[in-house]
Amino acid sequence: MSKGRFGVHGGQYITETLMNAIIELEEAYNHYKNDTQFQKELSELFQNYTGRPSRLYYAEHLTKKLGGAKIYLKREDLNHTGSHKINNVLGQTLLAKKMGKTRIIAETGAGQHGVATATAAALMGMECEVFMGKEDTERQALNVYKMRLLGAKVHPVTSGTATLKDAVSETMREWANRIDDTYYVLGSVMGPHPFPTIVRDFQSVISKEIKQQMLEKENRLPDVVLACVGGGSNAMGAFYHFIEDTSVKLIGCEAAGKGVHTAETAATIATGRLGIFHGMKSYFCQDNYGQIAPVYSISAGLDYPGIGPEHAWLYDTGRAEYVPITDEEAVEAFEYLSCVEGIIPALESAHAVAHAMKIAPNMDKNKIIVINLSGRGDKDCVSVAKYRGENINE
Ligand SMILES: *Cc1c(COP(=O)(O)O)cnc(C)c1O
Numbered sequence: 589m590s591k592g593r594f595g596v597h598g599g600q601y602i603t604e605t606l607m608n609a610i611i612e613l614e615e616a617y618n619h620y621k622n623d624t625q626f627q628k629e630l631s632e633l634f635q636n637y638t639g640r641p642s643r644l645y646y647a648e649h650l651t652k653k654l655g656g657a658k659i660y661l662k663r664e665d666l667n668h669t670g671s672h673k674i675n676n677v678l679g680q681t682l683l684a685k686k687m688g689k690t691r692i693i694a695e696t697g698a699g700q701h702g703v704a705t706a707t708a709a710a711l712m713g714m715e716c717e718v719f720m721g722k723e724d725t726e727r728q729a730l731n732v733y734k735m736r737l738l739g740a741k742v743h744p745v746t747s748g749t750a751t752l753k754d755a756v757s758e759t760m761r762e763w764a765n766r767i768d769d770t771y772y773v774l775g776s777v778m779g780p781h782p783f784p785t786i787v788r789d790f791q792s793v794i795s796k797e798i799k800q801q802m803l804e805k806e807n808r809l810p811d812v813v814l815a816c817v818g819g820g821s822n823a824m825g826a827f828y829h830f831i832e833d834t835s836v837k838l839i840g841c842e843a844a845g846k847g848v849h850t851a852e853t854a855a856t857i858a859t860g861r862l863g864i865f866h867g868m869k870s871y872f873c874q875d876n877y878g879q880i881a882p883v884y885s886i887s888a889g890l891d892y893p894g895i896g897p898e899h900a901w902l903y904d905t906g907r908a909e910y911v912p913i914t915d916e917e918a919v920e921a922f923e924y925l926s927c928v929e930g931i932i933p934a935l936e937s938a939h940a941v942a943h944a945m946k947i948a949p950n951m952d953k954n955k956i957i958v959i960n961l962s963g964r965g966d967k968d969c970v971s972v973a974k975y976r977g978e979n980i981n982e
Contacts, residue, residue, distance in 0.1 A: 592781025594901035600780040602867045606760065609767040614782045616687045621789065626686060633678045634793065637711065638667050640675075642794075644801035644958070649928050650944075657811070657951035659944055661931070661961045662798055664822065671934065671963030672791060672822040673704040677773060679790030681708035684771030691715040691766075694773045695759040697724060697752035698888030699731025700963070701775035706740035708773075716740040719759045721751040728888070749882055752892055756866050776819025777896035780867030784896050791825025798958055799829050806956060812837045812947070815960040816939040817910065818854075818889050820896035826960035831907060840899060841939040843885030844912035854883035856895040857903055857910035865893075870900040886915040886975060887935035887968070917942040919975055922965060934963030935972070 592598050600610060620626040634640040643663040651659045664672040684692050692714050696702030702718040709716030718735055722744040725732050735742050748754035756779070763772040777784045777791070795813075802810055813830055815823035817840040830836040842855040853859055853873075860871040865880055873881040873893040885891040902908035918935055921942035926932045933941055940959050948957055965972075973980045 592785070594784075594898045595904050597868070597870045597897035597900040598781055598784060599869050600867060601864050601869065602780045603764065605764040606780075609763055609772075610780060610782075612687070612767070617683065617782055617786055620683055620686055626682065630679055630682055633682065634675070638674050638678065640667070640793065641797045641801070642666055644798060644805065646805070647929050650925065651948075653928055654945060654948040656948040656953065657955040657957045658953070659948060660802070660810070660956065660958045662794060662826065662958055663961055664794065665931070665933065665937070665961050665964035669704050669707050670966070671700060671704070672794065672825060673701050673775065674707070675793055675825065676775070676787050676790045676821060677701070677704040677708045680771070680773045680786065681705070681712050681714065684714065684773070685712055687771065689714070689769055689771040691717070691770045692773050693717045693719065693759055693762055693770055695752065695755040695775060696720045696731075697755065697891070699724065699728040699735065700889055702740070702742070703731050703734050703738070705773050706735040706738035709740060710738045717743060719743050719745050719755045719762065721749070721755050722746050723750040724752065724755070753866070753880060760867070776821040776892070777824045777898060778819045778866060778868060778870075778894060784868070784898055787821050788824040788828060788898060791821050792828040794822070794825035794960060795827060795829035798826065802956075802958070809833055809836050810956040810958045811835070811951075812839060812955070812957045813960070814839050814841060814940040814943055814957060816841045816843075816890060816936045816962060817895060817899065818843070818892050818936065819894070820899045822960055822962040824896060824898055826958075827902070827908060831902075838902065838908040839943060840908055840910045841913045841943045842910055843887055843890035843918075843939060844914045845884045845886070847914055848912050852884040853912070854885040854891045854893070855912040856893065858912045860894070868897050870897045871895055886971065887918060887939065889934070889936040889963075890939065911943055913939040913942045915975070919972055921945055922968065922972055926965075931961070932965035932969070933961055934965045935968040937962045938965070
C-alpha cells in the first residue's frame with residue numbers, strides 16, 4: 589500500500605499551509621517510533637500514570653446469565669481519566685515535547701478528549717487550548733470546567749453546526765496559523781496521514797495486552813473482539829494485533845441512534861458513502877448533495893459523521909464487520925452490565941456490550957468474546973436517567 593493509504597482510503601487531503609506541519613510531524617514520528625528512549629518514557633507513563641496494563645476481567649456473571657460464549661472485559665475504563673483516550677494523548681503529548689513544541693491544541697466533542705489532553709498538558713507542563721463546538725460547551729459544562737481546572741483554555745466554536753466536526757476544522761485552521769510552537773493532538777484514528785497511524789499505534793497497546801493476557805489465562809486467542817466505533821480509535825487499538833490472526837473475528841459497533849432508517853443516526857458504515865473530509869478519504873454520512881450530514885447518537889463520543897480510514901479498509905476487505913446498535917439497545921446494555929457485574933460502562937462502550945448480548949447466547953460455551961470496555965459510565969448517568977424519564981440533579 590502506498591504511504592498513508594489503507595486501500596483507497598486515507599491520504600492527505602489538506603491545504604498547502606498545513607503541508608509543512610504535516611511533513612514535520614511525519615518525520616518526527618518516523619524517528620521517535622523507533623527510538624528506544626521515547627518508547628521507554630511512554631511505557632513508564634502508561635505504567636505509573638495511566639495504570640497500565642489494564643485488567644482483562646472474566647465477566648463470570650454476564651457469561652452465566654447469557655448462557656453461551658465466555659466473556660472477558662478489557663478494562664480501559666480503569667485508566668486514569670476514565671477511558672482509552674489517555675493512551676493516545678500521552679503518546680502525542682510526549683511526541684510534541686520531543687519535537688520542542690510548547691503548546692498543544694485539540695478538538696473535542698463531548699469533552700472527553702479535551703479533558704484527557706488538558707490532563708497530559710498539566711502533567712508535562714505544556715500550554716493547552718481546546719476547541720469545542722459552542723453547542724457542546726453548553727451541553728457539557730462539567731467537562732469545560734474540568735479543562736479549565738487543569739489549566740487549559742477552551743474556545744467555543746460557532747461555525748457550522750457548532751459541534752465536533754466544526755471543532756476539528758477550527759483546530760486544523762489554528763494549527764496552520766501557528767505551527768512553530770504548536771502541536772495538534774488529534775483525538776481519533778482520523779484526519780490526514782500520519783494521524784490515523786500515530787493514534788492507532790499509541791492505542792495498539794490495548795490489543796498487545798489482550799493477546800498476552802488471553803494467552804496467560806486461556807492459552808489461546810479469543811474468537812471475537814468487540815469494540816464501539818466513533819472515529820474508531822479504541823476499536824483500532826483493540827483490533828490491531830489481531831489483524832493477522834484470521835481466526836479472530838473483529839466486530840465494530842456503530843451508533844445507530846434512533847435507527848439506521850431514520851435521519852437520527854451516526855452509523856457510518858451502515859448509512860455512509862465514500863467521500864473526502866477532514867483531510868482523509870473514507871466513508872462519511874452525507875446528504876443527497878454530498879454534504880456532511882448532521883449525525884445523532886445518545887452517546888456523545890460516537891456522534892462523528894465519519895470513520896477512520898483503516899476501518900473503512902478493514903470493512904472493504906471483509907477483515908472486520910461493522911454492526912449498528914440503537915440508543916435503546918445501548919441503554920439496555922448499560923443497565924444490564926451495571927446490575928449483573930457491578931460495572932457501569934460508558935454509553936459508548938455499552939454499544940459493544942449490547943452486541944455481545946445478541947451473539948453470546950448463540951455461541952458455544954467454549955468460545956471466547958473480548959469486549960473492549962473503552963470507558964466508565966459515571967459521565968452518562970444523568971443522560972440515561974433522562975432517557976428513562978427520571979429527573980436527577982447533575
Ligand atoms: C471518545 C470515546 C469513544 C469513541 O472514540 P473512538 O475513537 O471511536 O474510540 C468511545 N468510548 C469512549 C469511552 C470515549 O470516550
